[in-house]
Amino acid sequence: MSGNRFSGRTALVTGAGSGIGRAVALAFAAEGARVAVAGRSRAPLEETVALVERAGGTAVAEVADISRATEAEALVGAVVERFGSLDVAVNNAGVFHGGGPLDELAEDDWRALLDVNVTGVFLALRAEVRQMRAQHGGGAIVNVASVLGRHRQVPGTVAYGASKAAVAALTRGAALEYIADGVRINAVSPGPSDTAMSLRPGETEAERDARMKEQSPLGRVSSTPEVADAVLYLASDAAASLVGTDLVIDGGASL
Numbered sequence: 001m002s003g004n005r006f007s008g009r010t011a012l013v014t015g016a017g018s019g020i021g022r023a024v025a026l027a028f029a030a031e032g033a034r035v036a037v038a039g040r041s042r043a044p045l046e047e048t049v050a051l052v053e054r055a056g057g058t059a060v061a062e063v064a065d066i067s068r069a070t071e072a073e074a075l076v077g078a079v080v081e082r083f084g085s086l087d088v089a090v091n092n093a094g095v096f097h098g099g100g101p102l103d104e105l106a107e108d109d110w111r112a113l114l115d116v117n118v119t120g121v122f123l124a125l126r127a128e129v130r131q132m133r134a135q136h137g138g139g140a141i142v143n144v145a146s147v148l149g150r151h152r153q154v155p156g157t158v159a160y161g162a163s164k165a166a167v168a169a170l171t172r173g174a175a176l177e178y179i180a181d182g183v184r185i186n187a188v189s190p191g192p193s194d195t196a197m198s199l200r201p202g203e204t205e206a207e208r209d210a211r212m213k214e215q216s217p218l219g220r221v222s223s224t225p226e227v228a229d230a231v232l233y234l235a236s237d238a239a240a241s242l243v244g245t246d247l248v249i250d251g252g253a254s255l
Helices: 019-030 042-054 069-083 107-134 158-181 205-215 224-235
Strands: 010-014 034-039 058-063 088-091 139-144 183-190 246-249
Touching: 010 019, 010 069, 010 107, 019 034, 019 042, 019 058, 019 088, 019 224, 034 042, 034 069, 042 058, 058 069, 069 107, 088 107, 088 224, 107 139, 107 158, 107 183, 139 158, 139 224, 158 183, 158 246, 183 224, 224 246
Parallel strands: 010 034, 010 088, 034 058, 088 139, 139 183, 183 246
Antiparallel strands: none
8 A cells, every 4th residue: 555645435447457447446546545446347357356455455346337327327336335435436448449441440340439438438427426416525537538539630540539539528518517516527538558459450569669669759658557647636636626627648649
Protein backbone atom coordinates (compact mmCIF):
# COMPACT_ATOMS: atom_id res chain seq x y z
CA MET A 1 0.00 0.00 0.00
CA SER A 2 1.37 3.41 -0.92
CA GLY A 3 -1.13 6.09 0.14
CA ASN A 4 -4.56 6.88 1.53
CA ARG A 5 -6.19 9.35 -0.88
CA PHE A 6 -9.13 6.97 -1.28
CA SER A 7 -9.20 5.34 2.13
CA GLY A 8 -12.74 4.34 3.08
CA ARG A 9 -14.04 4.82 -0.47
CA THR A 10 -15.31 2.31 -3.00
CA ALA A 11 -14.12 2.39 -6.61
CA LEU A 12 -15.60 0.48 -9.54
CA VAL A 13 -13.40 -0.11 -12.59
CA THR A 14 -14.84 -1.66 -15.74
CA GLY A 15 -12.63 -3.49 -18.22
CA ALA A 16 -10.29 -4.25 -15.33
CA GLY A 17 -9.03 -7.64 -16.45
CA SER A 18 -5.96 -6.26 -18.20
CA GLY A 19 -4.16 -3.17 -19.45
CA ILE A 20 -5.24 0.27 -18.31
CA GLY A 21 -8.19 -1.06 -16.31
CA ARG A 22 -6.00 -3.40 -14.28
CA ALA A 23 -3.45 -0.63 -13.66
CA VAL A 24 -6.24 1.70 -12.49
CA ALA A 25 -7.63 -0.93 -10.12
CA LEU A 26 -4.20 -1.57 -8.62
CA ALA A 27 -3.59 2.16 -8.20
CA PHE A 28 -6.89 2.76 -6.41
CA ALA A 29 -6.27 -0.18 -4.09
CA ALA A 30 -2.79 1.12 -3.31
CA GLU A 31 -4.40 4.39 -2.25
CA GLY A 32 -6.75 2.68 0.19
CA ALA A 33 -9.89 2.15 -1.89
CA ARG A 34 -12.06 -0.95 -1.83
CA VAL A 35 -12.09 -1.89 -5.51
CA ALA A 36 -14.69 -3.72 -7.58
CA VAL A 37 -13.24 -4.91 -10.88
CA ALA A 38 -15.71 -5.66 -13.66
CA GLY A 39 -15.59 -7.30 -17.07
CA ARG A 40 -17.10 -10.02 -19.20
CA SER A 41 -14.63 -12.81 -18.29
CA ARG A 42 -14.04 -13.95 -14.72
CA ALA A 43 -10.53 -15.41 -15.04
CA PRO A 44 -8.66 -12.15 -15.84
CA LEU A 45 -10.70 -10.31 -13.21
CA GLU A 46 -9.66 -12.86 -10.60
CA GLU A 47 -6.05 -12.29 -11.64
CA THR A 48 -6.49 -8.57 -10.99
CA VAL A 49 -8.07 -9.30 -7.60
CA ALA A 50 -5.14 -11.57 -6.72
CA LEU A 51 -2.65 -8.83 -7.62
CA VAL A 52 -4.55 -6.33 -5.47
CA GLU A 53 -4.71 -8.70 -2.51
CA ARG A 54 -1.05 -9.65 -2.86
CA ALA A 55 -0.23 -5.95 -2.45
CA GLY A 56 -2.38 -5.73 0.67
CA GLY A 57 -5.50 -4.23 -0.89
CA THR A 58 -9.17 -5.16 -1.02
CA ALA A 59 -10.90 -6.13 -4.26
CA VAL A 60 -13.80 -8.17 -5.60
CA ALA A 61 -14.51 -9.41 -9.12
CA GLU A 62 -17.92 -8.78 -10.72
CA VAL A 63 -18.72 -10.35 -14.09
CA ALA A 64 -20.93 -8.05 -16.16
CA ASP A 65 -21.56 -7.01 -19.75
CA ILE A 66 -22.09 -3.28 -19.40
CA SER A 67 -23.58 -3.07 -22.90
CA ARG A 68 -26.72 -4.65 -21.37
CA ALA A 69 -28.82 -2.33 -19.20
CA THR A 70 -29.87 -4.98 -16.70
CA GLU A 71 -26.27 -6.06 -16.14
CA ALA A 72 -25.01 -2.50 -15.75
CA GLU A 73 -27.68 -1.80 -13.14
CA ALA A 74 -27.03 -5.11 -11.38
CA LEU A 75 -23.30 -4.39 -11.32
CA VAL A 76 -23.73 -1.11 -9.46
CA GLY A 77 -26.22 -2.75 -7.12
CA ALA A 78 -23.82 -5.57 -6.32
CA VAL A 79 -20.99 -3.14 -5.57
CA VAL A 80 -23.15 -1.08 -3.21
CA GLU A 81 -24.48 -4.20 -1.51
CA ARG A 82 -20.93 -5.46 -0.98
CA PHE A 83 -19.23 -2.25 0.12
CA GLY A 84 -22.04 0.12 1.09
CA SER A 85 -21.39 2.90 -1.41
CA LEU A 86 -20.08 3.79 -4.85
CA ASP A 87 -17.73 6.74 -4.49
CA VAL A 88 -15.68 6.47 -7.69
CA ALA A 89 -16.38 4.82 -11.04
CA VAL A 90 -14.02 4.42 -13.96
CA ASN A 91 -15.68 3.44 -17.23
CA ASN A 92 -12.76 1.87 -19.03
CA ALA A 93 -14.30 -1.11 -20.85
CA GLY A 94 -13.80 -0.78 -24.59
CA VAL A 95 -13.08 -2.73 -27.76
CA PHE A 96 -11.33 -2.13 -31.07
CA HIS A 97 -12.88 -3.75 -34.13
CA GLY A 98 -12.61 -3.26 -37.86
CA GLY A 99 -9.31 -1.47 -38.34
CA GLY A 100 -8.99 -0.40 -41.96
CA PRO A 101 -10.64 1.92 -44.48
CA LEU A 102 -14.17 3.01 -43.64
CA ASP A 103 -15.62 1.65 -46.89
CA GLU A 104 -14.38 -1.83 -45.94
CA LEU A 105 -15.79 -1.77 -42.40
CA ALA A 106 -18.28 -4.52 -41.66
CA GLU A 107 -21.58 -3.43 -40.16
CA ASP A 108 -21.14 -5.98 -37.35
CA ASP A 109 -17.81 -4.39 -36.39
CA TRP A 110 -19.40 -0.93 -36.37
CA ARG A 111 -22.23 -2.11 -34.15
CA ALA A 112 -19.83 -3.90 -31.79
CA LEU A 113 -17.85 -0.69 -31.35
CA LEU A 114 -20.97 1.31 -30.57
CA ASP A 115 -22.45 -1.37 -28.29
CA VAL A 116 -19.45 -1.44 -25.95
CA ASN A 117 -17.67 1.88 -26.40
CA VAL A 118 -20.73 4.13 -26.47
CA THR A 119 -23.84 2.31 -25.25
CA GLY A 120 -21.83 0.47 -22.59
CA VAL A 121 -20.42 3.71 -21.23
CA PHE A 122 -23.88 5.31 -21.32
CA LEU A 123 -25.51 2.44 -19.43
CA ALA A 124 -22.76 2.22 -16.83
CA LEU A 125 -22.73 5.99 -16.42
CA ARG A 126 -26.50 6.09 -16.00
CA ALA A 127 -26.44 3.44 -13.29
CA GLU A 128 -23.52 5.11 -11.51
CA VAL A 129 -25.10 8.57 -11.59
CA ARG A 130 -28.37 7.22 -10.17
CA GLN A 131 -26.51 5.72 -7.22
CA MET A 132 -24.24 8.70 -6.59
CA ARG A 133 -27.12 11.20 -6.69
CA ALA A 134 -28.97 9.15 -4.07
CA GLN A 135 -26.11 8.75 -1.61
CA HIS A 136 -24.52 11.24 0.75
CA GLY A 137 -21.40 12.85 -0.70
CA GLY A 138 -22.08 12.21 -4.38
CA GLY A 139 -19.14 10.76 -6.25
CA ALA A 140 -16.60 11.06 -9.06
CA ILE A 141 -16.68 9.36 -12.45
CA VAL A 142 -13.88 9.10 -15.01
CA ASN A 143 -14.64 7.88 -18.52
CA VAL A 144 -11.83 6.50 -20.67
CA ALA A 145 -12.08 8.04 -24.13
CA SER A 146 -9.14 8.20 -26.56
CA VAL A 147 -6.86 10.63 -28.29
CA LEU A 148 -8.30 9.15 -31.49
CA GLY A 149 -11.50 10.79 -32.67
CA ARG A 150 -11.72 14.12 -30.90
CA HIS A 151 -8.02 15.03 -30.75
CA ARG A 152 -6.38 13.13 -33.58
CA GLN A 153 -7.30 11.26 -36.76
CA VAL A 154 -5.39 8.21 -37.99
CA PRO A 155 -6.33 6.35 -41.18
CA GLY A 156 -7.86 2.98 -40.43
CA THR A 157 -9.30 4.02 -37.07
CA VAL A 158 -12.25 6.18 -38.15
CA ALA A 159 -14.97 4.05 -36.57
CA TYR A 160 -13.09 3.54 -33.30
CA GLY A 161 -12.34 7.25 -33.17
CA ALA A 162 -16.00 8.09 -33.71
CA SER A 163 -17.02 5.85 -30.82
CA LYS A 164 -14.48 7.40 -28.50
CA ALA A 165 -15.34 10.95 -29.58
CA ALA A 166 -18.88 10.10 -28.50
CA VAL A 167 -17.53 9.18 -25.06
CA ALA A 168 -15.87 12.60 -24.82
CA ALA A 169 -19.13 14.34 -25.78
CA LEU A 170 -21.13 12.20 -23.36
CA THR A 171 -18.69 13.13 -20.60
CA ARG A 172 -19.02 16.87 -21.15
CA GLY A 173 -22.80 16.81 -21.33
CA ALA A 174 -23.23 14.59 -18.28
CA ALA A 175 -20.68 16.61 -16.32
CA LEU A 176 -22.71 19.78 -16.75
CA GLU A 177 -25.96 17.99 -16.01
CA TYR A 178 -24.96 16.42 -12.69
CA ILE A 179 -22.31 18.58 -11.03
CA ALA A 180 -25.00 20.40 -9.03
CA ASP A 181 -26.00 17.02 -7.59
CA GLY A 182 -22.49 16.36 -6.32
CA VAL A 183 -21.50 13.99 -9.13
CA ARG A 184 -18.28 15.10 -10.81
CA ILE A 185 -17.57 13.61 -14.25
CA ASN A 186 -14.38 13.85 -16.33
CA ALA A 187 -12.51 11.85 -18.96
CA VAL A 188 -9.02 10.79 -19.90
CA SER A 189 -7.95 10.35 -23.51
CA PRO A 190 -4.94 8.05 -23.74
CA GLY A 191 -2.79 7.85 -26.83
CA PRO A 192 -0.55 4.85 -27.56
CA SER A 193 -0.10 3.01 -24.26
CA ASP A 194 1.72 -0.13 -23.22
CA THR A 195 -1.19 -2.43 -24.08
CA ALA A 196 -1.94 -4.91 -26.84
CA MET A 197 -4.11 -2.30 -28.58
CA SER A 198 -1.00 -0.25 -29.41
CA LEU A 199 0.50 -3.10 -31.44
CA ARG A 200 -0.05 -3.29 -35.18
CA PRO A 201 -0.98 -6.71 -36.58
CA GLY A 202 2.05 -9.00 -36.20
CA GLU A 203 4.13 -6.31 -34.49
CA THR A 204 6.29 -7.10 -31.45
CA GLU A 205 6.65 -4.76 -28.49
CA ALA A 206 10.27 -4.07 -29.51
CA GLU A 207 9.15 -3.12 -33.02
CA ARG A 208 6.42 -0.89 -31.60
CA ASP A 209 8.91 0.82 -29.30
CA ALA A 210 11.24 1.49 -32.23
CA ARG A 211 8.33 2.92 -34.23
CA MET A 212 7.27 5.16 -31.36
CA LYS A 213 10.76 6.64 -31.12
CA GLU A 214 10.09 8.09 -34.56
CA GLN A 215 6.37 8.84 -34.30
CA SER A 216 5.88 10.21 -30.79
CA PRO A 217 7.32 13.54 -29.57
CA LEU A 218 7.87 11.80 -26.23
CA GLY A 219 9.61 8.95 -28.02
CA ARG A 220 7.67 6.13 -26.36
CA VAL A 221 4.25 4.84 -25.41
CA SER A 222 2.70 5.84 -22.11
CA SER A 223 2.88 3.24 -19.37
CA THR A 224 -0.39 2.00 -17.91
CA PRO A 225 0.55 3.32 -14.43
CA GLU A 226 1.00 6.78 -15.98
CA VAL A 227 -2.55 6.65 -17.33
CA ALA A 228 -3.76 5.34 -13.98
CA ASP A 229 -2.12 8.28 -12.20
CA ALA A 230 -4.14 10.68 -14.35
CA VAL A 231 -7.36 8.81 -13.61
CA LEU A 232 -6.72 8.90 -9.87
CA TYR A 233 -5.98 12.61 -10.00
CA LEU A 234 -9.30 13.35 -11.73
CA ALA A 235 -11.13 11.21 -9.18
CA SER A 236 -9.36 12.77 -6.20
CA ASP A 237 -10.24 15.73 -4.00
CA ALA A 238 -7.30 17.60 -5.55
CA ALA A 239 -9.35 17.87 -8.77
CA ALA A 240 -12.52 19.06 -7.03
CA SER A 241 -13.06 21.94 -9.46
CA LEU A 242 -12.40 19.94 -12.63
CA VAL A 243 -15.74 19.30 -14.34
CA GLY A 244 -16.05 17.91 -17.88
CA THR A 245 -12.29 17.89 -18.39
CA ASP A 246 -10.83 15.66 -21.11
CA LEU A 247 -7.24 14.99 -20.06
CA VAL A 248 -5.05 13.95 -22.99
CA ILE A 249 -2.23 11.51 -22.21
CA ASP A 250 -0.43 10.91 -25.49
CA GLY A 251 3.17 12.12 -25.21
CA GLY A 252 2.42 15.07 -27.48
CA ALA A 253 1.22 12.99 -30.43
CA SER A 254 -1.88 15.13 -31.00
CA LEU A 255 -0.06 18.48 -30.91
